[in-house]
Amino acid sequence: MSIVETKDLVFEYIRRDEEGNVEGITRAVDNVSLSIRQGDFIAVLGHNGSGKSTLAKHINAILYPTEGTVWVNGMDTSDDEKLWDVRQSAGMVFQNPDNQIIGQVVEEDVGFGPENLGVPTKEIWERVEESLRAVGMYEFRKHSPNKLSGGQKQRVSIAGVIAMHPKCIVLDEPTAMLDPKGRKEVIRAARALNDVEEITVILITHYMEEIIYANRVFVMDKGRVAMEGTPREIFSQVERLKELRLDVPQVTLLAHELKKSGLQIPDGILTTQELLQALGL
């Protein structure tokens, strides 16, 4: 069953000048039809302005289609009566952790979502505990979020979403502001949610190394899905990705360079281990 489905999705916004006169219309998402299965780990790539964040905001009903339809867990996101059900089914985590944390204490922050859903107090605490454990932040439950590192704050943000028991979580560049350790922590947490809790994960990122764990990758360009496939299929097309202002992980690029120099190496090498094998080491 698909958890997220879009059909002929178009999103346009009107640009206005200082006096409010219409200057033109920008089509940020252009005829996107896609289907994401429950339990998928999806990565979305694309250059700045390619439409990936605009697409993502439709899944959480922050934006509504100009044309076409988006269904989340079978519900049409344009249906006002389903708004809260849609948002509870698909949670979202943004780039800057400091803009998303409101509680004075970690566990309060995580409890904020379920509290607003009207969940009974006892169950709120159960959900807070399980969510913090799922992202490896339970031992920090009594801490002030201000004192946490960037990676820890992002994991608290993720826990806040999980506590609402979503079927799907959209992570919009969650690691852009983090140091290498923070990036690892967040990606590890996202993978665990997908593996263990079977939550559908949609990860938007500019870090190519982060997408090798995805089972499907969408590459956006000019509001459309320009490429779709497994990480290996996508990363086999080094030149095409560069045209789309993207890149490949260093190990993939190294394998590509070695192949160009005449070594027998398959396309789309994703890990050091695979490279060693390809070199017969």
Add this chain to the structure above:
Amino acid sequence: MAIILDHVNHIYEPGTPMAFSALTDVNLVIPDGQFIGLIGHTGSGKSTLVQHLNGLLKPTSGSIYYNGADINADGFNKKELRSKVGLVFQYPEHQLFEIDVFTDVCFGPKNLGLDRKEVELRAYAALKQVGLEDEYFYQSPFDLSGGQKRRAAIAGVLAMKPEVLILDEPTAGLDPKGRDEILDQIAALRQETGMTVILVSHSMEDVARYVDRIIVMNKSRVMMDDEPGAVFKRYGELEEVGLAAPQITYIMQALKEKGLSVDTDIINVEEASQAILRALGR
């Protein structure tokens, strides 16, 4: 001439229960024209350090010298210092505010009291240096793409003709091409003008590719200060403090362990490819 930091300490909220040491006994010499990478986990003291270099923060103890003069001495001209040591903050596009790109870039040099012609010449040159074409000059800065906005913001600092350019995470949130474009332009600019560049970054790949010296901060202290190859060779220690080496370092290490005779100092893909081909006798 150079920037010298002599036993610099900085304590936030000294004398209170919240007192927190952000810089502890930092000693550095930064000669003219170097391209320096400053790395460290969140909260390691990097931003506090760079804000000392243009006098935004004063050390609790210790001294900072710019071209031989103590920048915190009475009578030192801090306004002039800030035009010489340009600091581009994280997400500098949030600081764009004028009605068009050109006017925004003029703001800095105008405040230096230069005449209009000089101001406009500098703004023009700076926009060219960051690769923004004429067609964007009279657009609202808010209508530019993310990468263009950031370049406009960097141009605003370049128009001050700084001798030292400090960039705090200049590529965060940019796509890979946008990231390469900005860093390539900065590297070219440094070649051309001989200015000193200090790049604060969480991307080890970027740091490895551009800089000739890396300063690693950890818990308010300078933990390492060396050439990139020598720093990334100590990847185990880097990981302990929340950092890492570029992926290529780990690959070379793995190849070496499998018996391939390659140099583990290598930190970029081109060199790695050549070294592997050599080791395989190709």
